[in-house]
Amino acid sequence: xxxxxxxxxxxxxxxxxxxxxxxxxxxxxxxxxxxxxxxxxxxxxxxxxxxxxxxxxxxxxxxxxxxxxxxxxxxxxxxxxxxxxxxxxxxxxxxxxxxxxxxxxxxxxxxxxxxxxxxxxxxxxxxxxxxxxxxxxxxxxxxxxxxxxxxxxxxxxxxxxxxxxxxxxxxxxxxxxxxxxxxxxxxxxxxxxxxxxxxxxxxxxxxxxxxxxxxxxxxxxxxxxxxxxxxxxxxxxxxxxxxxxxxxxxxxxxxxxxxxxxxxxxxxxxxxxxxxxxxxxxxxxxxxxxxxxxxxxxxxxxxxxxxxxxxxxxxxxxxxxxxxxxxxxxxxxxxxxxxxxxxxxxxxxxxxxxxxxxxxxxxxxxxxxxxxxxxxxxxxxxxxxxxxxxxxxxxxxxxxxxxxxxxxxxxxxxxxxxxxxxxxxxxxxxxxxxxxxxxxxxxxxxxxxxxxxxxxxxxxxxxxxxxxxxxxxxxxxxxxxxxxxxxx
Numbered sequence: 001x002x003x004x005x006x007x008x009x010x011x012x013x014x015x016x017x018x019x020x021x022x023x024x025x026x027x028x029x030x031x032x033x034x035x036x037x038x039x040x041x042x043x044x045x046x047x048x049x050x051x052x053x054x055x056x057x058x059x060x061x062x063x064x065x066x067x068x069x070x071x072x073x074x075x076x077x078x079x080x081x082x083x084x085x086x087x088x089x090x091x092x093x094x095x096x097x098x099x100x101x102x103x104x105x106x107x108x109x110x111x112x113x114x115x116x117x118x119x120x121x122x123x124x125x126x127x128x129x130x131x132x133x134x135x136x137x138x139x140x141x142x143x144x145x146x147x148x149x150x151x152x153x154x155x156x157x158x159x160x161x162x163x164x165x166x167x168x169x170x171x172x173x174x175x176x177x178x179x180x181x182x183x184x185x186x187x188x189x190x191x192x193x194x195x196x197x198x199x200x201x202x203x204x205x206x207x208x209x210x211x212x213x214x215x216x217x218x219x220x221x222x223x224x225x226x227x228x229x230x231x232x233x234x235x236x237x238x239x240x241x242x243x244x245x246x247x248x249x250x251x252x253x254x255x256x257x258x259x260x261x262x263x264x265x266x267x268x269x270x271x272x273x274x275x276x277x278x279x280x281x282x283x284x285x286x287x288x289x290x291x292x293x294x295x296x297x298x299x300x301x302x303x304x305x306x307x308x309x310x311x312x313x314x315x316x317x318x319x320x321x322x323x324x325x326x327x328x329x330x331x332x333x334x335x336x337x338x339x340x341x342x343x344x345x346x347x348x349x350x351x352x353x354x355x356x357x358x359x360x361x362x363x364x365x366x367x368x369x370x371x372x373x374x375x376x377x378x379x380x381x382x383x384x385x386x387x388x389x390x391x392x393x394x395x396x397x398x399x400x401x402x403x404x405x406x407x408x409x410x411x412x413x414x415x416x417x418x419x420x421x422x423x424x425x426x427x428x429x430x431x432x433x434x435x436x437x438x439x440x441x442x443x444x445x446x447x448x449x450x451x452x453x454x455x456x457x458x459x460x461x462x463x464x465x466x467x468x469x470x471x472x473x474x475x476x477x478x479x480x481x482x483x484x485x486x487x488x
Contacts, residue, residue: 051106051290053250056219056227057149064200066229069259070144070169071114071221072132078143078168082160085113088223092288096281102289105279111154111161112224117258118144119219119267120201122327124192126171127316128257129272130179133188139171146196150226169193176317183309184243186272187316188257200340201328202259204267204313206321206347210245212238212303218249218271220258223278235268236304243315245269246307252278260310269310325350326361333364333373341373348380354387363389366402374399374407378414385411386420394423400431405442412450421452428459429467436468436476444476448483455484 056066077084089108093099101108116132126144133139146167153162171190178185210216217231230250237246249260251271258271276291293306313321325347332341344350351361362385365373377383385395396419399407408431412419422430432452435443444464448454457463462470465480 051104051250051292052232053106053222053228053230055150056229057151059229062217062219062229065202065219065259065261065265066149066227067146067199068120068202069219069227070118070120070126070146071148071224071227071254072116072118072128072142072144072257073113074115075141075143075170077113081162081165083113083145083163084160085111085224086159087156088112088225091223092279096279096288098281098286098288100285100287102282102285102287104290104292105288106290107223107225107228109156110150110225111152112254113161114145114148114221114224114254116254116256117220117271118190119257119259120196120199121189121204121267121321121324122201123195123197123199123331125175125201125320125324125327126169126190126192127259127267127270127313128188128190129270129311130177130186130188131272132257133171133174133177133190134179136174139174139190142171144169144171144192146199148221148226152226169196175320178316183273184241185315186311187270189317189320195331201324202261202267203265203344203346204321204324206318206325207314209312209314210235210238210262210268212236214268215263216247216249216260216268217263218251218255218258218260220251220255220271222250222252222255224254236307239303241309244272244309244311246304247310248304249308249310251308267313269312270316272309272311274308275306322350322353323355326353326355326358329361330358330364333361333368333370336368336370338372342376345376345380351377351380351383357390359389360387360395362387362395363393363398366395366398366404366407369402369404371404371406374404375410378407378410383411383414385415386418386423393425394420394431396421396423396431397425397429397434400435400440400443400447401438403435403438403440403443405440405444405446408443408446408450412446419450421447421450422456424458430456430458430464432456432464433458433462433467436464436473436480437471439468439471439473439476441476441479444479448479454480454487 073083087109091112118126118128121127145163170193172193173191175189175191177188212235214235216233219227219229222228233247233249235245236248251274255271259267260269260271261267278291279288282289328344362377388394424430432447465477468477
């Protein structure tokens with residue numbers, strides 16, 4: 001006979017009670033209110049069929065995904081690069097008051113430092129479950145650590161793991177969060193205190209829906225353990241719920257907030273719930289055993305009634321997902337990382353997206369002198385150079401100001417007569433005037449070839465040539481004079 005030992009009534013005797021253990025002469029405050037045990041509907045889990053979890057660090061084909069996955073720990077656990085924790089054996093022994101374990105209980109002597117999982121969708125944007133980050137207080141009391149794998153340095157005697165401070169990040173702002181009582185919504189998108197470097201954020205679905213029977217995988221910290229990969233799983237119910245779907249992933253407490261992705265590496269959703277409790281006491285054998293469920297999907301090949309639930313990524317915040325795409329491209333431009341930039345150009349709709357207070361990506365590329373990236377952007381069908389940047393400056397003016405002659409030529413080729421060559425900035429100056437007075441010969445030649453008005457004047461009645469002459473741009477003044485004569 002199996003019993004759940006009245007989990008809700010004894011919630012505060014949970015696994016992380018070991019967190020009061022001191023190390024290196026330092027004593028830490030007790031960790032309370034562990035989220036994974038606060039809500040049965042939001043946090044319960046279990047394995048389906050054989051437990052297929054594997055060490056994420058051994059799966060090199062998933063290396064980029066592993067490195068973009070973070071584990072949540074409480075700030076009170078941390079002192080410098082040391083994070084206090086015991087083992088899964090310690091936690092289960094303390095919780096159940098027993099020390100005998102069934103053969104199916106795995107990873108007993110690994111640390112259980114974490115309480116939730118999260119993943120990067122941009123260098124400073126992280127997604128997790130809404131029940132993991134409940135409010136601003138929880139946000140500020142949580143630290144997100146990267147590279148928490150089975151290779152982590154673990155001092156068993158001292159009860160701590162060592163994580164470089166460079167791999168520790170703090171959430172500073174909840175950009176959006178929803179957690180509904182009926183489980184319909186359960187997600188949070190947060191901003192980190194700094195960009196995560198050297199890691200490739202996950203790409204994610206922005207439209208359509210995952211298919212029934214699709215193969216999926218997940219990386220996370222089950223029970224607070226170092227990152228584990230669960231793959232060879234399927235979408236087992238894609239019909240019953242609008243905002244989520246069911247899977248036969250082997251998920252446990254601590255996997256909450258973790259990335260569920262397809263075999264192309266695109267995020268399909270966020271792991272948020274399930275039907276089990278991870279472990280139970282088998283009164284027949286007096287052993288602690290792992291919860292296991294019959295995988296009816298595999299047996300019957302039909303839509304399952306139960307499973308580990310995944311919140312669809314497309315039912316989070318559309319604008320923030322778009323901003324995630326923008327942010328990846330913006331950082332790639334700033335870092336002059338053409339390979340990363342090209343990867344994110346698959347979201348071709350982003351060039352037409354404007355965010356309040358943010359530069360158009362054409363402006364970002366121009367201001368960083370990224371001619372090769374501008375060429376990629378301007379090759380997109382339907383691109384509009386008649387748009388303006390966050391300061392209301394025409395994009396054509398910015399291209400002229402930063403001497404992007406090839407981009408101007410490309411823009412003219414792409415837009416034809418629809419390109420407003422004589423659009424004026426706040427000073428009443430055209431792009432040709434701006435290029436002329438700044439000595440930007442490439443831009444001047446490109447604008448002349450495109451058909452810019454040589455006779456146009458600014459508010460002071462000055463033409464591009466007179467502005468070049470006043471700025472002592474003699475070479476450009478000669479080019480403009482020659483072009484004027486050719487027009488006669």
